[in-house]
Amino acid sequence: MNFYIYILTNPARTALYTGVTNNLERRLQEHSEGLGEAGKFTGRYQCNLLVYFEISPDTTQAITREKQIKNWTRTKKKFLINTLNPSWEPIDLQTWNG
Structure with missing residues (x-):
């Protein structure tokens, strides 16, 4: 099973x-x-x-990476x-080809 670390933003990108x-x-x-x-x-x-977004094959690695990114500036x-x-x-996941 894959795990996804992702970043969302708002329309103003703020x-x-x-x-x-x-x-x-x-x-x-x-x-x-909501x-x-x-x-x-x-x-x-x-x-x-x-x-x-990025993909991780391991739940522990994914959570560690999420916490790392959350602590960044x-x-x-x-x-x-x-x-x-x-x-x-x-990113539209249906058409994204990275």
């Missing part, structure tokens, strides 16, 4: 949310509907645009996003 899940499509749907504990932050700041997170998605266009 807020960043980092999360981890084993089902990225489902979790993005939950964020857009479900779950994370919905509090993502709902308040309208963070529902996927701008970065905004500048470092922006650099990470730019490595995968320099235009910060919302």
Whole structure:
């Protein structure tokens, strides 16, 4: 099973949310509907645009990576996003070819 570490932003690109899940499509749907504990932050700041994700084969590694990214400065997170998605266009998982 794969695990996904992901970063969401809002339309103004002023807020960043980092999360981890084993089902990225489902979790993005939950964020857009404001479900779950994370919905509090993502709902308040309208963070529902996927701008970065990475895959980990191990749950422990994925959680460790999520915590690492969460502790980074905004500048470092922006650099990470730019490595995968320099235009910060919302990633559509159905058409993304990385």
